[in-house]
Amino acid sequence: MTLPVVIDIKALDQLVQTLAKDRQVMGPVRRDGAVVYEEIQGVDDLPRGWIDEQEGGHYRLKREGDKLFGYTVGPSSWKRFLHPPKQTLWRAGGGGITPEPIAEDRFAFLGVRGCELAAIQVQDKVFMDGPYRDPHYAARRENLFIVAVNCTRAGATCFCASMDTGPKVNPGYDIALTEIDGGLLAEVGSDAGGAALAALTSRPATEADLAAAAQGIKDAEGQMGRKLNTDGLADILKDNPDHPRWSVVADACLNCANCTMVCPTCFCTTVDEVSALDSDEVSRENRWASCFTTEFSYVHGGAVRPGAKARYRQWMTHKLGTWWDQFDSSGCTGCGRCITWCPVGIDITEEAAAIRGEGG
């Protein structure tokens, strides 16, 4: 494999321009007080010099330093593009059914963190590896180019180190960047990544560059604000459906579903029928759904999970427990979004520890 190189910001911009020739390049931008992922035109769109302060139910941006990737993860995730909030499946009318044409989106993602690449890989298993392949997801995924970023700063709700997903990204990227003084260390993860990198102005990485990048990643690891003990956790959760803690968390939980909306691995959808008023055309549309709603478990006569206690238990037991049985992986990658973006700051790591019988 190609040896790591160092590129400067101008070369990164050049990479964005090159990728933009035949793709939509999505990357971090500052909007409405948060770093969110949107289409970017170049490096100038990045939230350079902004970092986030995160806690349970709390997120603020502030100016600090001049790093391009000093922020950690915000409310949006890449799931929005690969598995969009709404997706038409098929249309019917005039006596026939027409499947929706397969998505032609060609995305490049800039700034994919370790926890996020792991989340994409979790959704790959859900949408592509099982018997029910989602052709739209698969098409978008196959066309995807990933520029990952190794975190050199972690937030107070991050716990990727506990989940073995970061702060250094695991393989699966095309290019991985680590921000160091005076540039970005770039590593190649695929042939496409190698070709894209070879076209940029770069210099070979020195021992000092490699050491600086490793130190940055180590710093992030030391800053991890949360931790989750996963030892035997799946069984502990499955064995404790009647633990009193579920009632405690239910009293605080709003059933608002924000945790599932922001979670980069949550994949559930419902299907809406959309009927036209002026013709006999109808279509079926996929829409993000959540296990925190009554509708989700509604069967004839009522909801199987009528309230917050059953819903929170379902959600956490699935994420950290039964996901293993279903997909042979954890359903949580430690990104911390569900903690930060829960309006009341309910904390999956704290709840798991409490069920285990520690802290809380």
Next chain:
Amino acid sequence: MAKPRLGVFKFSSCDGCQLSLLDCEDELLAVAGAIDIAYFPEATRSDDVGHYDIAFIEGSVTTPHEAEMIQDIRARSTALITLGACATSGGIQALKNGADTAAFIDAVYAHPEYIDTLDTATPISDHVTVDFELRGCPISKRDLIELVAATVVGRTPQTPSHAACIECKLAGHVCVMVSQGTPCLGPVTHAGCGALCPGYARGCYGCFGPKETPNTAALAAQLANHGADNRQIARLFSTFNTNAPEFRKEAEKHE
């Protein structure tokens, strides 16, 4: 198949929900093509006669006359559907419930003797059986079109009763509670508006009333953590859906 015959009726309300129907400009012809708008004083001159397949009711019951009128309309309608917060929970005028109505009338009107009103503003469902309630102050155009489309083909309208937060996230808005500490009723409010206010960096005002299984107490506790005092919390729950039991109960705890 004959087009269903529709009557649109107004009780105590501001007309905003009926206007949402006229506001369907692009879809109005399709709506008129799908249903026979037989009685709609805002838009047509025809008289209120005969039986209706669908009756749309806007507004709450606040006078003795209205209390009689709703019985008559119910008796002449197959499906009776309420439009908006007034018809569904009583509306902002339900702030008078439990207060001294006579004192209000004396304070507001030059000739109180002309006013013939009940002491309460109540939802239509307090008086007659309602087949479907469309939430909102005002209702959303999307919901209304969906209601008509679904009613015409005979299926249940898709107007999910989950939190406004889900629409907020679907739309890609940044949560104003988390990113600014702005009080927001989204977590306890029925979806329908598409999270309009958070899209403009405002908290949700609860126009669509309580969602299914709302945890108002937990939200109120967090609002207090963000610095809201009891009066502010009580007021937040006492607007367009003040008479909705879940909101009323929470407001009373902070009075």
